[in-house]
Amino acid sequence: MKIKLFHRFFLFGYVVLISIFLSPQHGLAEYDYINISDPFLNKIPVAAPVFKDLSAKSADPAIAEQAAELINKSLAHTGYFKMIDPDAFLEDLRVKGITGPQINFDNWRDIGAELLITGGITVEEDYLQIEFRLFDTFKSELLFGKRYKGRLEDQRKIVLRFCSEMMYRLTGKRGIFESMIAFVSTTTGNKEIFTSEFDGHDVKQVTRTKSLTLFPAWSPDGASIAYTSYQNDKPEIFIRHLADQTEKKISFDGINITPVWVPGGEKMCATLSFEGDEEIYLLTNNGKIDKRLTKNWGIDVSPSFSPDGKNMAFVSKRFGSPQIFIQNLDSGAVRRLTYEGKYNTQPDWSPAGDYIAYSAMENGQSDIFVIRTDGEDLKQLTRDSGSNESPAWSPDGSLIAFSSNRTGKSRIYVMTASGTDQRILINLSGEQTDPAWSASFKEN
């Protein structure tokens, strides 16, 4: 546990967040607040009022306001929650207090809140402590509470750590709050790889190739990004370690594109054409060829793996038009997954393993679909809104990021896995395409 924690802190920089449980733990993981079958249509109403200042000398009120604002925005972002407008609130917990006995739960039930989050902040010089409590208003019961301590500038990390913990308590999954999104942007005039946090916050430029850079993919530990770049006047794969800024190159004759890690992180996979045909190869982490996976004349491209690493979805033109196929890596057996339409590409296997998202093109416009891995339950998630491409599942499977030119320029959007709550994720000059969502960096 200590090693894991250290690893996580290392990934996230230099912040050490001390967290203390505020209540005895009971069986919260089995909690069924979130309706698994259609959670996004029946959102849980949550109230998260401005936090109470518990400091000895009163702190800047902006800190408490920012914390509440971020918790509201972040929870709404998941698609699971409907955050209740503060204008509706009947009592001010900054005056009354934030612990169970101080709260009149009738006041929260009356405005429709099923869950209530209270918070208290303590500022002491450069340090910030926030305590959070999550209540079930109908049971008038504390579900869990947690106290975090860090530096003042760690406020965002502290709030997101609580959100992450709350999601874990409610769904058994860590959620998205500590994940990242990589994407392609033409902000500088060339296509380069950028990253942002899960909600579009803190955009950073990763590559400066001044050429054409495409197809970012995260390593499972989030430490590296692989991509295709034309910086040497041909499409080659680079694997960049984000912290060290070191780079490895995979370059065979012809094209070297669509890199992806095989779950587990021991191997990679990519499309290469050095044998005269576009085929998918298994590679070592050092870019050496382990074995050729597809053996069919015609384009084979865009591998995506099942979470157990045993099956691979990919695009093949073997029957005339691009369609999605699934290959079992042990037996080599291949079956066709998509039959609807004449142009189905960009498969992305869901983290739960049960669905594959992809883009389907008709009359020059693409839309995002999901299909169960047995080929049943095909659902169209975008429609009548420009071209929608490159679906990428969030690490908890609740959201799908994609690119859309519905307002003219291509932008990165996000929606729930049911296709609801479609909204723009990143505001940046130029055009953005090809999102790739990292794993959740917080370990269970």
Add this chain to the structure above:
Amino acid sequence: MKKRNMYFKIGLVILMVGLLVTVSACSKKKSHLDPMEQAPSSQTEASAAAEQEAAEARAIAEEELRAQQLQEQKAREEAAQQKTQAREQFVNKDIYFNFDDASLSSDAREVLKDKVEWLRENPGVSVLIEGHCDERGTAEYNIALGQRRAQSVKTFMVNAGVSPSRLSTISYGEERPVAMGSNESAWAKNRRAHFRIQN
């Protein structure tokens, strides 16, 4: 009396000279010079005429030479222009494809035959074949498709006798369109194989 005789003689000489000049002027074909302007010189008349004739002959020869040189230069320029044109045509004339297709149409094959011919006439030249796609479809697949287009052009040329060592391929997928716009006319121009001379 003596004086009168002398005047007569002078008058006669003048008359004869005048006559001679007139005759000589008449014997020449189409002189545009006015005989009255010519200096009366009884001794140099014949040599002057010969000299003039020689000068005129020289001028004609020079003119002919110049014309010949001009013609040769023109021929050289034309040949160079033809060569440049052939080179430009080789570079500028793209091979076009159908949507989601890398196979060569009969038109494409005709254009490629000319290109093979040009490569035969220019044995020192190596070329890069670029494969491109229109904006429809997705970036990953289009890079694979563009590669396939470049590859099918290369295969045709190798089968037609061009050494594979002179031909390399690259795909830009849908990333480098030549025609903007989301319509069939733009798409048709963008689904192409383009040639780049490398040396």
